[in-house]
Amino acid sequence: xxxxxxxxxxxxxxxxxxxxxxxxxxxxxxxxxxxxxxxxxxxxxxxxxxxxxxxxxxxxxxxxxxxxxxxxxxxxxxxxxxxxxxxxxxxxxxxxxxxxxxxxxxxxxxxxxxxxxxxxxxxxxxxxxxxxxxxxxxxxxxxxxxxxxxxxxxxxxxxxxxxxxxxxxxxxxxxxxxxxxxxxxxxxxxxxxxxxxxxxxxxxxxxxxxxxxxxxxxxxxxxxxxxxxxxxxxxxxxxxxxxxxxxxxxxxxxxxxxxxxxxxxxxxxxxxxxxxxxxxxxxxxxxxxxxxxxxxxxxxxxxxxxxxxxxxxxxxxxxxxxxxxxxxxxxxxxxxxxxxxxxxxxxxxxxxxxxxxxxxxxxxxxxxxxxxxxxxxxxxx
DNA sequence: AAAGTGCTCAACCGCGATAAG
DNA sequence: GCTTATCGCGGTTGAGCACTT
Numbered sequence: 001x002x003x004x005x006x007x008x009x010x011x012x013x014x015x016x017x018x019x020x021x022x023x024x025x026x027x028x029x030x031x032x033x034x035x036x037x038x039x040x041x042x043x044x045x046x047x048x049x050x051x052x053x054x055x056x057x058x059x060x061x062x063x064x065x066x067x068x069x070x071x072x073x074x075x076x077x078x079x080x081x082x083x084x085x086x087x088x089x090x091x092x093x094x095x096x097x098x099x100x101x102x103x104x105x106x107x108x109x110x111x112x113x114x115x116x117x118x119x120x121x122x123x124x125x126x127x128x129x130x131x132x133x134x135x136x137x138x139x140x141x142x143x144x145x146x147x148x149x150x151x152x153x154x155x156x157x158x159x160x161x162x163x164x165x166x167x168x169x170x171x172x173x174x175x176x177x178x179x180x181x182x183x184x185x186x187x188x189x190x191x192x193x194x195x196x197x198x199x200x201x202x203x204x205x206x207x208x209x210x211x212x213x214x215x216x217x218x219x220x221x222x223x224x225x226x227x228x229x230x231x232x233x234x235x236x237x238x239x240x241x242x243x244x245x246x247x248x249x250x251x252x253x254x255x256x257x258x259x260x261x262x263x264x265x266x267x268x269x270x271x272x273x274x275x276x277x278x279x280x281x282x283x284x285x286x287x288x289x290x291x292x293x294x295x296x297x298x299x300x301x302x303x304x305x306x307x308x309x310x311x312x313x314x315x316x317x318x319x320x321x322x323x324x325x326x327x328x329x330x331x332x333x334x335x336x337x338x339x340x341x342x343x344x345x346x347x348x349x350x351x352x353x354x355x356x357x358x359x360x361x362x363x364x365x366x367x368x369x370x371x372x373x374x375x376x377x378x379x380x381x
Numbered sequence: 382a383a384a385g386t387g388c389t390c391a392a393c394c395g396c397g398a399t400a401a402g
Numbered sequence: 403g404c405t406t407a408t409c410g411c412g413g414t415t416g417a418g419c420a421c422t423t
Binding site (some may be wrong): 089101 | 406408411412413418
């Protein structure tokens with residue numbers, strides 16, 4: 001049974017939105033709030049499908065949206081969550097305040113997939129392509145794999161997987177900092193969760209018993225310097241070694257994971273993973289990834305991210321970081337200079353459209369601030 | 382300078398899930 | 403329990419722009 005169309009498609013405007021249309025949506029939302037989108041076009045004086053209005057609001061006009069570039073840390077979160085749960089963009093986006101599922105999806109399709117491929121990592125399985133080829137060779141016969149040129153791209157060292165930058169995320173209650181992607185790698189793949197996964201498209205990507213060794217893979221490449229190898233080895237060890245984390249205790253907070261930023265909903269109560277409150281397998285995976293990176297202050301309920309170098313909450317870790325000898329800092333700065341323009345965290349060239357502020361962005365539409373100012377009399381924050 | 386090519390991302394499409402009557 | 407309406411999601415498209423030849 002097909003569904004009837006939500007509007008008369010032949011009589012509604014399609015395509016890009018004009019600033020005037022945006023202003024009408026914003027004015028309508030300001031006056032009536034969000035809801036009943038099918039009635040919005042009529043009430044707001046728009047010749048648009050209600051669904052289109054909702055999408056415009058959700059993906060572009062919402063005042064809480066961020067319109068700047070993705071940070072390396074956000075990249076790391078996307079990559080790791082994609083590895084864990086696949087293309088569940090809305091779930092991934094909920095971990096990235098100010099980002100929509102459309103943003104995440106587009107960013108993955110246009111940037112991160114390529115970046116992983118350049119690194120020699122299959123963006124579907126998140127395994128090195130050489131390993132996949134090797135596995136294939138083991139199945140289908142003798143295929144000779146040359147592992148020496150995975151990283152012929154000169155930018156390889158700049159890729160986020162091996163650039164343990166520190167970062168900051170501003171959320172509702174606190175500023176949090178932690179190490180980037182290497183530290184994000186959860187241990188949960190070796191836990192009972194991975195082995196107990198039933199069946200889903202994403203579960204196929206989880207390989208708890210994979211014999212793959214990152215170390216061997218990396219060492220096999222001559223471009224991958226000894227120094228860099230030494231730099232990441234501890235992180236690899238952390239990734240590959242079970243810890244005393246929540247995972248091994250089979251405990252998870254009972255909070256709504258989606259609201260983990262909100263300290264009031266993340267109160268540190270713990271329940272068994274088999275509890276009915278664990279709403280889904282995917283949610284459980286997300287909880288465990290998140291929990292492996294954070295602790296909850298039992299007194300304040302605030303969320304802290306643990307610095308895995310020091311094992312301390314980030315605020316304390318930062319103090320130590322600031323105490324490091326000058327020569328260490330100088331080396332890091334030198335390394336950052338080497339990383340140069342192509343680093344994910346580096347400023348894009350002036351011609352990069354992503355570097356443009358919203359009103360000029362691709363010459364489409366009109367800036368949020370402008371529209372808000374026009375509609376509501378106050379500039380957008 | 383013009384044409385061709387590639388990239389980005391806003392918008393659309395169709396479907397499943399859920400709510401409402 | 404059925405039908406209809408609405409919402410939300412993931413996949414896809416194509417306009418507009420930048421870059422290359």
